[in-house]
Amino acid sequence: MKATFGHMGTLTPIIEMVLEDLGHEPVTPNRPTRRTLSLGAKYAPEFACIPFKIVQGTYIEGLERGADTLMSGGGYGPCRAGLYGELHDRILRDLGYDFDFIFFWPPLRKPGHFYRQMQKLKGSHSWRYLWKTIRKAYGKLSVFDDLEMAAQRIRPREYKHGSTTRAFDQAFSLVSRAKTGPEIAEAGEEARQIMSSVPYDECKKPLRVGIIGEIYVQLEPFANFFVEEQLGNLGVEVQRSIYLTSYTKHDVLSTKGDMGSRKLAMPYLSQKVGGHGQNSVGDIIRYSKLGFDGVVQLAPFSCIPEIVAKSLVPQLSKDYGIPVLTLFIDEQTGAAGVQTRLEAFVDLMEQSRSRKTNVGA
Numbered sequence: 001m002k003a004t005f006g007h008m009g010t011l012t013p014i015i016e017m018v019l020e021d022l023g024h025e026p027v028t029p030n031r032p033t034r035r036t037l038s039l040g041a042k043y044a045p046e047f048a049c050i051p052f053k054i055v056q057g058t059y060i061e062g063l064e065r066g067a068d069t070l071m072s073g074g075g076y077g078p079c080r081a082g083l084y085g086e087l088h089d090r091i092l093r094d095l096g097y098d099f100d101f102i103f104f105w106p107p108l109r110k111p112g113h114f115y116r117q118m119q120k121l122k123g124s125h126s127w128r129y130l131w132k133t134i135r136k137a138y139g140k141l142s143v144f145d146d147l148e149m150a151a152q153r154i155r156p157r158e159y160k161h162g163s164t165t166r167a168f169d170q171a172f173s174l175v176s177r178a179k180t181g182p183e184i185a186e187a188g189e190e191a192r193q194i195m196s197s198v199p200y201d202e203c204k205k206p207l208r209v210g211i212i213g214e215i216y217v218q219l220e221p222f223a224n225f226f227v228e229e230q231l232g233n234l235g236v237e238v239q240r241s242i243y244l245t246s247y248t249k250h251d252v253l254s255t256k257g258d259m260g261s262r263k264l265a266m267p268y269l270s271q272k273v274g275g276h277g278q279n280s281v282g283d284i285i286r287y288s289k290l291g292f293d294g295v296v297q298l299a300p301f302s303c304i305p306e307i308v309a310k311s312l313v314p315q316l317s318k319d320y321g322i323p324v325l326t327l328f329i330d331e332q333t334g335a336a337g338v339q340t341r342l343e344a345f346v347d348l349m350e351q352s353r354s355r356k357t358n359v360g361a
């Protein structure tokens with residue numbers, strides 16, 4: 001099988017490794033570009049949100065490179081995520097492509113379907129071998145999360161502009177190339193050393209911002225205009241509400257989602273609205289309680305769960321005294337506009353912090 005899949009941040013080399021381990025030939029997607037997005041948008045229905053368009057463009061690029069199988073996962077709940085596998089399938093077949101589609105529902109929601117799809121994926125390998133492969137992949141995922149968190153912490157404190165991003169890229173590619181368990185452990189150790197060798201000001205107390213919102217635009221830097229890096233370069237330490245390991249724990253191996261943020265959201269939004277909408281409400285409260293200076297909500301344009309969360313932002317901001325910047329993103333969104341809004345938001349948080357400091361003095 002020559003399989004391709006959507007590009008989503010650090011998940012890409014993990015899926016590549018799993019496919020190789022199972023004897024398939026991955027057609028690994030490159031990081032999406034404007035071409036990928038235009039290609040996807042050209043054939044997407046008007047109502048589709050940006051993750052659908054980017055993934056659609058990525059599939060077309062993969063099929064053009066010889067992929068014969070597409071892989072995807074779908075969510076549940078009252079948003080369009082559950083429809084997207086079917087929709088990709090129909091659009092691409094109408095365009096004349098021929099392929100097999102392996103689509104994963106969350107395992108605890110449709111266990112029988114999940115089992116059958118896993119059976120296709122594992123081919124003639126044993127279940128035990130598949131389990132070992134998945135465990136190894138999770139180990140690599142944890143290393144990537146650690147590296148991302150280190151970059152988020154160091155970047156706003158670095159002495160030399162760009163040194164954190166350079167170190168992260170080096171560390172990331174080192175771990176991506178590691179294939180066996182011992183290689184991953186060794187590369188992970190070396191990668192952590194690369195990150196800790198970046199010179200930075202340990203005494204600096206940068207602004208802190210929580211990044212919340214829809215999963216794809218949080219995890220794929222192309223989709224969010226490299227917001228983490230941009231904020232870091234503006235001297236802001238960021239923390240995302242979703243990392244791949246936490247997503248696996250809360251949303252893949254459980255049907256409940258992140259109960260911590262969902263409970264916090266209850267007084268404002270007592271039910272799930274699809275995607276991570278309810279979590280976004282709770283995450284604003286959580287970041288306020290943790291003393292963060294602000295929150296950036298990333299929302300695909302027309303994403304209903306994030307629109308619902310956004311409608312509560314003025315009240316949450318007032319009740320918890322935390323500024324929230326919502327960035328709605330679609331193919332018309334321009335990098336310059338995002339940068340200007342981030343810079344203005346950082347100014348606002350700096351002023352707010354110095355006011356608090358002066359009052360306290």
Ligand code: SF4
Nearest residue numbers: 049079081275300303
């Ligand atoms: S969560 Fe939002 S962006 Fe994601 S599929 Fe649902 S509506 Fe689209």
